[in-house]
Amino acid sequence: MMKDIRFHISLYIIIPVIFAGIAILSIIVTYNTTTYYLSKALNPQWPVVWWGMLLIAFTLICGILIVKLLIDPVKRFVIKTRGLGIVKNVNPPKHASVATDDMGKFTMVFEQVSELLGKVEARQLFPDIIGQSKVMRGVFNQIVKVAPKESTVLITGETGTGKELIARSIHQHSKRQDRPFIAINCAAIPEALLESELFGYEKGAFTGANIKKPGKFELADGGTLFLDEIGDMLLETQAKVLRAIEEHTIERVGAIKPTKVNVRFIAATNRNLEKMFEAGLFRQDLFYRLNVFSILLPPLRHRREDIPLLIEKFLNEKGKDCHLSSESLQLLMTNDWPGNVRELKNALESAAVLAGKKILPSNLPVSIKRNESLNGSTNAPIDAMMVNLNGNADLDVQIKDYERRIIVDALRRSGGVQVKAANLLGIKERSLWHRIKKHQIDIAEFKP
Structure with missing residues (x-):
């Protein structure tokens, strides 16, 4: 049987080589033709002209073939994606610095498709973590890279950002996924008991130790140990944890011999460990031992586009047959969320208990409405507008949307009383009434 020998050469090499070959061939033929006719004392003008026309036709045919073989499939792909509704808009917005020719449109389509595929991949690889924003997809990319390794990981971020979820995802995508994942909150256990919880104890090690207990x-062992809020651990315990990480051995309280353990470490904290070790509150050597690969979780206010997805998930989890009004969603989208995802979940659960079929602004926790009012009557709508602008709406649409947001904010602050809202806006009550009708705003949603 004859062996099939094929060479796969990149198009980046083949196409330039073809056109370079055509140029070299034209130079050689032109030179030889001119030399031949001059040696015969003949005028080489017409032979060179005919050769040039032949060369132009040949180059034109090559260009058409390249377009047919390379550009046409791309154009068919763009048309098909447009028909499927995958891309938002094939024509780039006026303000965008993107070429308006075919290649510029192709580039924009590919960017949108790649972003969509990134979101799909995020949902498939991390079904337990809700987040399709760019910052969260960056976190997912870090997880995918570090999970198969044995490196120690330090997860930092504000409270309530979901650090344990990230740690579990690292474990689930690692080679230790079939082994135990053990989590311990260092801040939730009294310091006197933390050492025995981590390392275990022998029978009779202290009063009440009637049996031997593993830590x-x-x-x-063989899996992953997640040390949450490690910044709250005392220095004495930090020294023992450092030794366990470096030597892979531990000693139970009251034990004589050390015990070998094979554990991958993941630590998390909402504190700034660098400032802590500068202040002498955290061991510098332990910080460097933990900070092999660092993942910074963004706060919820830096990924507001994930808020509607989180809301949908939390309401479905609780089995609540209710939905948010547009004004309530605006409040949730513009809140700063110092407690992040945990605070959002608790706020929705509280609102769902008070609400009927629709969660109104009056059902939301007082802290959210207070934070909104502290922002001021004008700043809140402007911030909300900036969050939701996509750059595709024209000026008239944006002005109309901005006017509606200002009216909604005034109605919310006045508890749905139109006289007070009109005074806040500096217009007459009749003018406000006409604007409410124009924007189809439901006054009942703002009345407590």
Whole structure:
């Protein structure tokens, strides 16, 4: 049987080589033709002209073939994606610095499709984590890279950002996924008991130790140990944890011999460990040992586009047959969320208990409405507008949307009383009434 020998050469090489070959061939033929006719004392003008015309036709045919073979499939792909409704808008917005020719449109389509595929990949790889924003997809990319390794990971971020979810995802995508994942909150356990919880104890090691108990290190043997809020651990315990990480051995309280453990470490904190070790509150050597690969979780206010997805998930989890009004969603979208995802979840659960079929602004926790009012009557709508602008709406649409947001904010602050709202806006009550009708605003949603 004859062996099939094929060479795969990149188009980046083939196409330039073809056109370079055509140029070299034309130079050689032109030179030889001119030399031949001059040697015969003949005028080489017409032979060179005919050769030039032949060369132009040949080059034109090559260009058409390249367009047919390369550009046409791309054009068919763009048309098909437009028909499927995958891309938002094939024509780039006027303000965008993108070429308006075919290649510029192709580039924009590919960017949108790649972004869509990134969101799909995020949903498939991380079904337990809700987040399709660019910052969260960056976090997912870090997880995919570090998970198969054995490196120690330090997860930092504000409280309530979901650090344990990220740690579990790292474990689930690692080679230790079939082994235990043990989590311990260092801040939730009294310091006197933390050491015995981590390392275990022997029978009779102290009063009340009637049986031998393994610690979290031993329970996580072969798997992953997640040390949450490690910044709250005392220096004495930090020294023992450092030794366990470096030597892979532990000693139970009251034990004589050390015990070997094979554990991957993931730590998390909402504190600035660098400032802590500068202040002498955290061991510098432990910080460097933990900070092999660092993942910074963004706060919820830096990924507001994920808020509607989180709201949908939390309401479905609780089995609540209710939905948010547009004004309530605006409040949730513009809130700063110092407690992040955990605070959002608690706020929705509280509002769902008070609400009927629709969650109104009056059902939301007082802290959210207070934070909104502290922003001022004009800043709140402007901030909300900036969050939701996509750059595709024209000026008239944006002005109309901005006017509606200002009216909604005034109605919310006045509790739905139109006289007070009109005074806040500096217009007559009749003018406000006409604007409310124009924007189809439901006054009942603002009345407590």
